[in-house]
Amino acid sequence: MNIGFVGLGKLGLPVALAVEDKGHKVAGIDIDENTLRMIKNKRLLDANGALAEGHEPKAEKLLLTSELEIMDLPELVAFSDIIFVPIQTPHDPLYEGVTRLPETRVDFDYTWLREGMKELAAVIDQQEEDKVVIIISTVLPTTIEREIKPLLNPKVKLCYNPFFIAMGTVIPDFLNPEFVLFGVDDDDAAKVAEDFYTTLHDRPFFHTDLKSAELIKVAYNTYIGMKIVFANTMMEICHHTGANVDAVTEAMGLAHDRLMSKKYLSGGMGDGGGCHPRDNIAMSWLANELNLSHNFFDDLMKAREHQTEWLADLIEAEHNLAPELPVVLMGRTFKPDTKLTVGSPAILLENILKERGIEVESYDPYHREPDTLWFTPKAIYLISTKHQAFENLTFPVGSIVLDPHRYITKNQAEGVKIIHLGGKNES
Numbered sequence: 001m002n003i004g005f006v007g008l009g010k011l012g013l014p015v016a017l018a019v020e021d022k023g024h025k026v027a028g029i030d031i032d033e034n035t036l037r038m039i040k041n042k043r044l045l046d047a048n049g050a051l052a053e054g055h056e057p058k059a060e061k062l063l064l065t066s067e068l069e070i071m072d073l074p075e076l077v078a079f080s081d082i083i084f085v086p087i088q089t090p091h092d093p094l095y096e097g098v099t100r101l102p103e104t105r106v107d108f109d110y111t112w113l114r115e116g117m118k119e120l121a122a123v124i125d126q127q128e129e130d131k132v133v134i135i136i137s138t139v140l141p142t143t144i145e146r147e148i149k150p151l152l153n154p155k156v157k158l159c160y161n162p163f164f165i166a167m168g169t170v171i172p173d174f175l176n177p178e179f180v181l182f183g184v185d186d187d188d189a190a191k192v193a194e195d196f197y198t199t200l201h202d203r204p205f206f207h208t209d210l211k212s213a214e215l216i217k218v219a220y221n222t223y224i225g226m227k228i229v230f231a232n233t234m235m236e237i238c239h240h241t242g243a244n245v246d247a248v249t250e251a252m253g254l255a256h257d258r259l260m261s262k263k264y265l266s267g268g269m270g271d272g273g274g275c276h277p278r279d280n281i282a283m284s285w286l287a288n289e290l291n292l293s294h295n296f297f298d299d300l301m302k303a304r305e306h307q308t309e310w311l312a313d314l315i316e317a318e319h320n321l322a323p324e325l326p327v328v329l330m331g332r333t334f335k336p337d338t339k340l341t342v343g344s345p346a347i348l349l350e351n352i353l354k355e356r357g358i359e360v361e362s363y364d365p366y367h368r369e370p371d372t373l374w375f376t377p378k379a380i381y382l383i384s385t386k387h388q389a390f391e392n393l394t395f396p397v398g399s400i401v402l403d404p405h406r407y408i409t410k411n412q413a414e415g416v417k418i419i420h421l422g423g424k425n426e427s
Contacts (some may be wrong), residue, residue: 001025001082001196002024002025002026002079002080002082003016003024003026003027003080003081003082003196004026004028004029004071004079004082004084005026005028005029005083005084005086006073006085006086006116007029007030007085007086007087008029008030008036008070009030009032009054009088010170011086012030012086013039013044013063014056014058014171015163015171015174016068018062018171018174020062020066020067020068021062023199026069027075027079027080028068028070028076029070029071029072029073036070038063039068039070042063042064043060043064044059044063045060054168056168056171058171059170059171074123074126077120077123078127081132081192082132082193082196083132083134084134085120085135085137086137087112087117088113088137089138090108090112092106092109107140108138108139108140108143110139110147113135113139113147117152118151120133120156121151121153121156124153125153127155129155130154130155130156131156132186132188132192133157133158133159133189134159134161134189135158136162136163138162138217140214140218141211141218144158144160144185144210144214145211149185157186157188157189158185159184159185159186159189159190160183160185161182161213162181162213163177164217164220175200175201177201179205179206180197180203180204180205181208181216181217182205182206182207182208182213183208183210183213183214184210184213229296230296233287233296233297236290237286240292267404267421269334269346269349270305270345270348271304271343272334272343272344272345273334273335273342274342277301277304277343280300280301281297284298284301304345308345308348308352309352311349311404312353314382314421315353315358315380318400319358325379325380325398325400326361327359327382328361328363328380328381329349329360329363329381329384330363330381330382330384330387330390331364331383331384331386331390332344332347332362332364332367333364333387338366341367344385345384346384350362364385364387377396378396378398379396379399379400381395381402382401382403383401383404383405383408391407391409396416398415398416399417401417401418401419402419403420403421404421406420406421406422
């Protein structure tokens with residue numbers, strides 16, 4: 001295939017060279033004269049003769065024998081079966097992490113991406129054929145819909161395909177990914193992209209909508225940041241106590257099931273049980289005792305409580321609209337299909353609602369016999385425990401069901417409002 005790159009910087013160039021190495025023809029364009037000079041000279045060297053900052057030895061090696069062509073934009077569009085757009089979306093230097101964090105927060109700067117996509121779309125509009133355009137720039141959720149799609153025309157067949165790479169190892173990361181993410185805006189474009197990737201590797205593909213893909217990219221990156229904060233917190237504790245952080249992290253790294261998998265990575269109720277909340281409180285105390293630079297554990301507990309308050313906010317909002325409906329929590333245990341209530345976020349939610357003056361009752365099949373199930377009147381229900389018994393339950397007509405687990409069946413009686421928190425809603 002003929003693959004074009006609108007941008008041949010620290011991301012675009014190594015990816016282009018990797019694609020070419022897999023047997024494809026590649027061409028590109030870039031506005032930076034220094035980048036174009038290095039490509040022309042087939043050396044990724046700075047003024048001192050050293051490897052230019054941000055580039056990697058593998059790219060330098062591949063460039064020596066590369067037949068990568070530099071084209072103007074009309075030539076590139078005519079040449080390409082797929083056009084990758086790795087245009088940068090930089091942050092203000094104040095937010096790079098090399099200075100103290102300002103009090104303010106800002107989004108990425110989409111100026112270059114907007115301008116590049118606008119120009120690209122205009123050129124594609126003059127072509128006879130449609131073109132598959134794949135944006136790989138990092139953006140926040142809703143950016144493409146808000147900032148980019150209004151600039152496009154029907155001949156642009158769009159797909160969002162951000163890479164999970166690190167500078168310095170772009171080529172191996174690109175060619176050996178954990179998975180390939182597709183934010184699908186056009187089904188045909190996604191199919192062309194998937195066919196292309198099968199020529200590079202056999203890794204799995206994950207298809208979703210644009211907004212979810214945008215969020216997955218930044219969620220992936222910020223999740224890594226959270227793990228680093230956790231590891232550095234362990235390091236600081238070890239420094240104070242004499243424990244060995246390498247032993248701690250090595251042992252945790254062996255937990256490839258519960259710690260390093262999808263388990264515990266699903267939106268729902270807060271953490272619970274006899275260990276987790278209690279241990280976080282204890283570690284919060286220890287953090288204060290050791291005068292750690294930041295009390296990460298306190299943050300976790302505050303987040304858990306704030307997120308439970310958010311569920312209370314949702315219930316209260318529905319109750320304000322329908323004050324005649326009683327409020328019922330479905331489940332009191334912290335773990336489905338057990339009787340365990342210790343540390344239960346469902347009970348925390350119940351107490352928060354009572355603090356607000358909202359009368360609330362709760363039902364749990366593991367604490368009350370099924371024949372005493374009494375919720376025949378219509379009500380506002382929140383599924384506070386993901387009991388299997390609730391999955392196919394039929395709720396009374398006129399009821400409102402808030403489901404943070406997104407598993408309550410859609411086959412309810414007409415007139416039941418089901419709110420799948422964070423998912424598709426059905427009424």
